[in-house]
Structure formats: structure tokens, C-alpha cells
Amino acid sequence: MTFDLAADLEKRRQQHRFREPLVMDGPCGRVARLAGRDYLNFCSNDYLGLANDPEVVAAFQQAAGSWGVGSGASHLVCGHQRPHQDLEEALAAHTGRERALLFSTGYMANLGVMSALLGKSDAVFEDRLNHASLLDGGLLSGARFRRFAHNDPTALERLLQRSDARRKLAVVDGVFSMDGDEAPLAALANVCEANDAWLMVDDAHGIGVLDEQGRGSLFSQGVNDRVQVLMGTLGKGQGTGGAFVAGSHELIETLIQFARTFIYTTAMPAAVAAATLTSLKKSQQEHWRREKLAELVTRFRAGASELGYTLMDSQTPIQPILIGSDADAMALSAALREKGFLITAIRPPTVPEGEARLRVTLSAAHERADVDALLAALDEVGCRTSDA
Incomplete structure (x- = not known):
């Protein structure tokens, strides 16, 4: 058996789909x-x-002088430093949630949430245009995986009504990264509530941008108290890097105990967390x-x-x-x-x-x-x- 990698690469070139950084x-x-x-x-x-931004850069530089350029360990060993804790508390307050938890990337956050919450006896329902990290998270969770028509609450409802899963999780982007349109969160929340399902929103492209204070899609659409799981990234509207999940105390404790992409990876540099605290304040106030x-x-x-x-x-x-x-x-x-x-x-x-x-x-x-x-x-x- 051989791996004919050259043929695969040439095919991609012929399709005008070859990518280079x-x-x-x-x-x-x-x-x-x-x-x-x-x-x-x-x-x-x-x-x-x-x-x-000069103020964000200065915050990073100052924190690097105090905390170094690496955390040195995972959050649960000795990598959780004071700037991480401060940022988690600030993000929880910003999003109106009991707690927030930092992840190294949005991709890792989405994989971690679904692997922690779902198993073989559960089901996950995803918009057809969801980001790849959401689709991969659903597939890798081991739960029964279903996709519904883009921004179609009725299609989601039909799938939920037919499901006998122990746990049912509906997952959407708040703002879809390739189309730029927004999910109809109120209608989706209605469907989830009527069918004993949770709703998870990846608001990577809404945090910082939507709502008068940059709190994102959930606030701009008035559904913050109806969405159980909020994921947001920090490398887009906030201008730094990393991601977070915000929700109830029980949700965050569950992720700390069971989300493998949180448990088994090195924490982001504390300097990034400190810089994000500054960018978060600027995004709120400016x-x-x-x-x-x-x-x-x-x-x-x-x-x-x-x-x-x-x-x-x-x-x-x-x-x-x-x-x-x-x-x-x-x-x-x-x-x-x-x-x-x-x-x-x-x-x-x-x-x-x-x-x-x-x-x-x-x-x-x-x-x-x-x-x-x-x-x-x-x-x-x-x-x-x-x-x-």
C-alpha cells in the first residue's frame, strides 16, 4: 500500500483549490x-x-515582563495564572454568565464542549453552514449527528421531535463566518425549549461587534438567558487570541472535569490574557x-x-x-x-x-x-x- 500524495495535491491544483500561507x-x-x-x-x-492597538500592545509587553512568555503547564497543573483568572471573571461579567473558561483556540473550545456534554446515547443537531470546528466537534463526540437546513428552525424542530436521545444539543454559529448572516436565535431557542434541548451558540464573529457594548449575538437578539452554552473567540473582535466558553457554574465545572481539550493542553500565555483584558475594556467603552x-x-x-x-x-x-x-x-x-x-x-x-x-x-x-x-x-x- 502506498500513499499517492502527489496525485492528491495535483488534483487540488487543477481544481484551483490549492492553498498556500x-x-x-x-x-x-x-x-x-x-x-x-x-x-x-x-x-x-x-x-x-x-x-x-498601542494600549493593547503595551499591556501585552508589560505582562510579558511580569509573567514571562509561556504559562508552562495546563490550567489544572500550574499554568492557571492570575491574568487568566481575571480574564475569565471579566468575560463572565461581560456575557452575563455565572462563569467563563478559557481555551487555547475556538476549535479546541468547540471540540471540548461537545466531547464533555455528549456521548453515544445523545444527539447533536447542527446548521448545515456551521463552522468546521462545530461539525468536527459533533462528529467526534460520538453522539448521533444530524444537520438541518441553514437558519431553518422548522427543520430543526422536525429533527428534535423525532429524536429519543438522552441529551439533545442544537448548535449554531451566531454569525456565519463565510456568509456573514446571523442565526435566528429567538426562533431556535423556542424550538429547543419546546423539545427539551439545549442551544449552543458559537459567537466567534459576533463578540465585540454586535450589541452596543460588543456583547455579541445573544444580547443583540435578546436571548442571552435562553442559550445554555456560549462560545466566543478572542482573536477576532478582541484582537488577541484564544477562546472562552461561558455559562452556568455547573456547565463550567463539567468542562473542567471532562473537556479533554481543556485538561490536556498548555494554558495560553498570561500576557495574552492580560492584553485581552485591555482590549475587552476598550471594546466595551469605545x-x-x-x-x-x-x-x-x-x-x-x-x-x-x-x-x-x-x-x-x-x-x-x-x-x-x-x-x-x-x-x-x-x-x-x-x-x-x-x-x-x-x-x-x-x-x-x-x-x-x-x-x-x-x-x-x-x-x-x-x-x-x-x-x-x-x-x-x-x-x-x-x-x-x-x-x-
């Missing part, structure tokens, strides 16, 4: 430095412009960041629609331009890069077949002139979807 030569921000050239960066998730972001989103949508591009139903900083074919999406991305704009082409399997797109993301670090320049470049390249 871009080596950035500067910090995350409005401008990306790549191969000796500066580009306006429209593909990061630094929605509030905090990743290279309302202008969300106000500016909303203005830029409106400006971009109006301009791109006027040019004839097909946008998706999103009012969030994620503004995909639907192209269709992989080759056309790659060509548009390359044409924009020639003009000084960095925007990644998103292709299957990340998105469904025939729905390749440019995932434009906006940030409070952008200026109106940046958006106008992007729109001008889109007009110049003249690449439209076939049905636009």
Missing part, C-alpha cells in the same frame, strides 16, 4: 505588508482594529469602533450593489462577493492584488460547490477612503458574477 512582514492592521509591498487589507477578522464599522459596512454594500456585484444577506463586517466558479474567484482576487488590495478567494470545501467568493471583511481600522478605493478597483476590474 501568505507570509506577512508586518502586524495585522489596515495595511498588510507582503513580499515587499503594502496592500490595503480587506481579509482579516480584526473587526475593531485592536490587534495592533463605541465609535462599532459605529464606524457599521457606517463602512453600509457604504461598501451600497457601492458594490450599484456596481452589479452579488452580495450576500449580511449586515456584519463579513461582506462576501459571490462569484461562482473557483477560477473566476481566484482571478478577481489576483486582479485586486495587482491594484493593491488583499482579499482572499474562498473556495470549496470551505463553501458549497459553485459558491466560490471573495470574503471582504471590514474593520474599524479602515477609513472611508479605503472603502471607496476598493469600490473603484472593483469597478475597474469589471469582474461580475454571471447572473449579476
Whole structure:
């Protein structure tokens, strides 16, 4: 038996789906430095412009001087340092929860939650467009795995009504990372409550951005007390790194005892936790960041629609331009890069077949002139979807 890896790689190249990391030569921000050239960066998730904020950077540097650059152990050995504890308490208060628990990444948080809560006698129900980490978490949990039509509470209800599982967990993204649309959380909560199920929301792209204080999708939709499990990441709106799960005292204790991705991994550096405390305070207090972001989103949508591009139903900083074919999406991305704009082409399997797109993301670090320049470049390249 042999592993014909070369053939697999060549097939991916022929499909225009071969991926390569871009080596950035500067910090995350409005401008990306790549191969000796500066580009306006429209593909990061630094929605509030905090990743290279001077106060956040200073907090990290000061904490590194006090706590070092590594925690040295897992949280349950000796890696749980005072900045971790302070951040967990701040995140619990921010999200209106009894407790919060830090994870190294959002991927690990999602795998950890589902492996801790579910087993073979249970069932998990997931939106078809959920993030890969949610899908993997459900599959790896060992529970019966079902998917329902995107943002369709009725489809979820049908599945829940037919289930005789011991525990039933419905799982959705608060903001879907590739489409930018939001889950109908109130309707989903209604269905879960009527069918003795819990609701878990991955709000990676909502925390920091949605709600007047950046508390995310649950607050913006008024359902915080109806969602049992909240996962949020810190490397997007908060500009740092890591993730957390927030919920009841019993939920967090269960994760501490049973979530393998929490128990068996080294804690994030305390300096990251300290920097996140600063970015969290800034995201709460500096309302202008969300106000500016909303203005830029409106400006971009109006301009791109006027040019004839097909946008998706999103009012969030994620503004995909639907192209269709992989080759056309790659060509548009390359044409924009020639003009000084960095925007990644998103292709299957990340998105469904025939729905390749440019995932434009906006940030409070952008200026109106940046958006106008992007729109001008889109007009110049003249690449439209076939049905636009």
C-alpha cells in the first residue's frame, strides 16, 4: 500500500483549490505588508482594529515582563495564572454568565464542549453552514449527528421531535463566518425549549461587534438567558487570541472535569490574557469602533450593489462577493492584488460547490477612503458574477 500524495495535491491544483500561507512582514492592521509591498487589507477578522492597538500592545509587553512568555503547564497543573483568572471573571461579567473558561483556540473550545456534554446515547443537531470546528466537534463526540437546513428552525424542530436521545444539543454559529448572516436565535431557542434541548451558540464573529457594548449575538437578539452554552473567540473582535466558553457554574465545572481539550493542553500565555483584558475594556467603552464599522459596512454594500456585484444577506463586517466558479474567484482576487488590495478567494470545501467568493471583511481600522478605493478597483476590474 502506498500513499499517492502527489496525485492528491495535483488534483487540488487543477481544481484551483490549492492553498498556500501568505507570509506577512508586518502586524495585522489596515495595511498588510507582503513580499515587499503594502496592500490595503480587506481579509482579516480584526473587526475593531485592536490587534495592533498601542494600549493593547503595551499591556501585552508589560505582562510579558511580569509573567514571562509561556504559562508552562495546563490550567489544572500550574499554568492557571492570575491574568487568566481575571480574564475569565471579566468575560463572565461581560456575557452575563455565572462563569467563563478559557481555551487555547475556538476549535479546541468547540471540540471540548461537545466531547464533555455528549456521548453515544445523545444527539447533536447542527446548521448545515456551521463552522468546521462545530461539525468536527459533533462528529467526534460520538453522539448521533444530524444537520438541518441553514437558519431553518422548522427543520430543526422536525429533527428534535423525532429524536429519543438522552441529551439533545442544537448548535449554531451566531454569525456565519463565510456568509456573514446571523442565526435566528429567538426562533431556535423556542424550538429547543419546546423539545427539551439545549442551544449552543458559537459567537466567534459576533463578540465585540454586535450589541452596543460588543456583547455579541445573544444580547443583540435578546436571548442571552435562553442559550445554555456560549462560545466566543478572542482573536477576532478582541484582537488577541484564544477562546472562552461561558455559562452556568455547573456547565463550567463539567468542562473542567471532562473537556479533554481543556485538561490536556498548555494554558495560553498570561500576557495574552492580560492584553485581552485591555482590549475587552476598550471594546466595551469605545463605541465609535462599532459605529464606524457599521457606517463602512453600509457604504461598501451600497457601492458594490450599484456596481452589479452579488452580495450576500449580511449586515456584519463579513461582506462576501459571490462569484461562482473557483477560477473566476481566484482571478478577481489576483486582479485586486495587482491594484493593491488583499482579499482572499474562498473556495470549496470551505463553501458549497459553485459558491466560490471573495470574503471582504471590514474593520474599524479602515477609513472611508479605503472603502471607496476598493469600490473603484472593483469597478475597474469589471469582474461580475454571471447572473449579476
